[in-house]
Amino acid sequence: MSKKPKSSALHETDGVSSQSEITNASSIKRIQDKRKAKLVTKTLVTEILNGSITALSRAITLVESSNPKHLQQANDVIKLCLPHANKSIRIGITGVPGVGKSTFIEAFGLHLTSIGKKVAVLAVDPSSSLSKGSILGDKTRMEDLVKSENAFIRPSASGTSLGGVARKTRESIILCEAAGFDSIIIETVGVGQSETAVHSMVDFFLLLKIAGAGDELQGIKRGIIEMADAIAINKADGENLKAAKLAKVEFNRALHLYPQKDSEWQPKVSLCSALHREGIDELWLLISEYIEHTKANNYFEEHRREQNKFWLLQTIEDRLKSDFFNQPEIKVALKTQLHLIEEGKTTPFVAAEYLLRLND
Template identity: 80%
Template sequence: MTKKSKSSALHNIEGVSQSEITNASSITKIQQKRKAKPSTQELIAQILKGNITALSRAITLIESSNSKHLQQASDIIKGCLQHTNASVRIGITGVPGVGKSTFIEAFGMHLTSIGKKVAVLAVDPSSSLSKGSILGDKTRMEDLVKNENAFIRPSPSGTSLGGVARKTRETIMLCEAAGFDTILIETVGVGQSETAVHSMVDFFLLLKLAGAGDELQGIKRGIIEMADAIAINKADGDNLKAAKLAKVEFNRALHLYPLKDSEWQPKVMLCSALKHEGIEDIWVMIQSYVAHSKANHYFDYNRKEQSKFWLIQTIEDRLKSRFFNHPEIKEALKTQLQLIEDGKTTPFVAAEYLLSLKN
C-alpha cells in the first residue's frame, strides 16, 4: 500500500479527519525526538556552550543511582574538567526560618545585575520516613528563577552525610564548565551539613537572626570556627536595634578564636534580604576575602586540600555501595538482622561476620 492509499484509508475511518491525522503524525515525530537521548559528547559540547537543558540532563545523570548513568556522568565530568575552577564557591547556611532562600534570591539578583552568572545549588531535606523532598526552592525564588543569568537546581539531600546532596561537588564542576562564575550552595541548615559544605566552598557565610535567642548560638565553637563571615538577616524595622546589639556580641565571640589558616578575620554584617539592604556590602566583603586569600596563596591551597578530601570521601562511598549491593552480603544481611531481632547475636558480632564474607 502506497503512502497516499494509507492516508486515504485512514481518512475513510469514521470520525478521523485529515487534520487529526496530520496532528497525530506531528505528535509522533515530537515524541520520537524527545526519546532520542543526546550522546555524551553532545552533552559536553552543549554544556560548554552554556545550554541549561544539557546541564540539567547531566546533573540528573550525576544524581542517578543507575550504574550506566554513573559511567556516563563520569565521562561528562572528565570532558568538562579542564573548564572548571573559574568561579567563586560560596556556602550559605543558617537555621530554618533565618531567611536563606530570601537572602539567596536578593544576593543572586544583585550579582546578576552586575554581570555575574549565578548557579544556586539548593539542597532540600529529605524525609527519613517517606524519603520524599519538597524541592520548593524554585517557588521561593520567583524573580531569580526567571533570570536568564541564573540557574537554580534544588536537589534532595537523601541519606548522605549532613544532608548534602551526594553529588553536589560534581554538580559544581559542571556549572563552572557551563560558564557560571558564582556558585551558591544552600545547606539544609539543621546543624549537620555545614562540615560537608565547608569542604567544597571557598567562602562560608553563616546567616543569623537577632532577637530570637539565635545570637546565643554564636558561642558554639564548631560553626563559628567555620564561618568566614556572619550576616545578621532581617536587620530592619523594630528588629534593627537588636541586630546591632547582636553584631557586637558576635564580634566579641569571633575575637576569642585563633586566626584562621587563611589569615582572614571573620566579619559580622547586617542585612535585610527583604528590603535588599546590606546585600551589596556582603558581596564587596566576599570579594575582599577572595583577593586576600589569593594573595597569600590560601585560595589555591584550600581547593587542592578539598580535592584530596573528596578523593577519600568518594572511595569510602564507592566501597560502601559495593559492599551493600553485593548479592551475598544482601542475603547474609537479612539473616543477621533477623538474628539480632531474635536476640541470637549482637550488632558487633553480626558486623564482623558480614565483613568477613568480603575478605
C-alpha cells in the first residue's frame, strides 16, 4: 500500500490516500514552504541592504498587501531591516492643493541629490488609490527627480483607513532607510487627519504656503500651524514676491505668539520659488540647523522614542475601538442611545455604561 506523498495538499479529496499520508504530504509541503519563504526573505533583505530599488519596491508591496501570508513575510523583512534603519532625516511636507507641492518636492529632492543625498519620497493620503490618481501616482509631475538614480518615489498606499495607510508608510520608511536612503520626504495634503499622522512619523514638519488674498491661513486645518517647524512660502517670485514678503512678516509674528515647543526650536518662515528653484538651499540649511539643534539637546532621539510609543498605543487603541464599535449588537444599541441623548432622555455617561455592559 505504499504511495508517493502527493506534491500538493490541494489534492486531498482525490480519493484513496489515507489520512496519515495526507498529513505527511501537507506537513512536508508546509515545511518546504517555510524554508522557501525564509530564503526569499533573506535574499530580499540582502538585496535591500545592497540598495536594490527593485527589492525595495517588492518589500513595500509586501507591506502594503492585505494578504496575511504577505503580512508575515513583511514583518520578517522589517525585523531584519530594523538594525539598519533609523539613520535618515525624516521630513514631513504638507500644504493644500494648489500650493505647488509636487514642484516643490521635485526642486527640494533634486537639491538634496545634488549635494550627495539619497532621497525617498513617500506619501500618506488615505483617500487616494492608484486608479483615482494619487498625489504621487502621476510621477510625470516630478519628471527630473524620477530620473535620478539617487531618488525613489512611491505613491501613497491605498486604503480608506488612515491608520492602515499610516502604518504602511511608517514601515516603508524603515525599508527605505535600510536601502540606504538618508533623506525621507513624507508628503500629505493639508486636509483631514493625515497631517497629524505624518507629523507623528517625521523629525521635521514643513508647512508649504502661498501668499493668498486676505486670510493667509485659509483652507489650512486648525492646529497645523502649531505643528510646523517651518513655513515655506512658495511662489515667491515675480509679482507675487511683495505679497510673499508681507506674508512672511505676518507669519513670523504669529509664530512668535505661540508657546515654546518641546524641541526648544523657534519655528521659522522662509520664502522660495520651487518653479525657479530659488530659496531651496536656504530651506535645507534651515532644516540642517534644526537637526543640529535637536541633536544637541537630545530632543531628536527623545522625539523618535516618543513617536514609537505613540504608534504602539495608537495602534492598540484603534483596534480596541474598532473591535467594540463594529459589533452588530453595539451598532444598533449605539444608534438607540444617541437618539435617547438627543431627545434629552439619558446622559452620555449613562448611555456609555449601558453600551459597555452589553459588551461584558
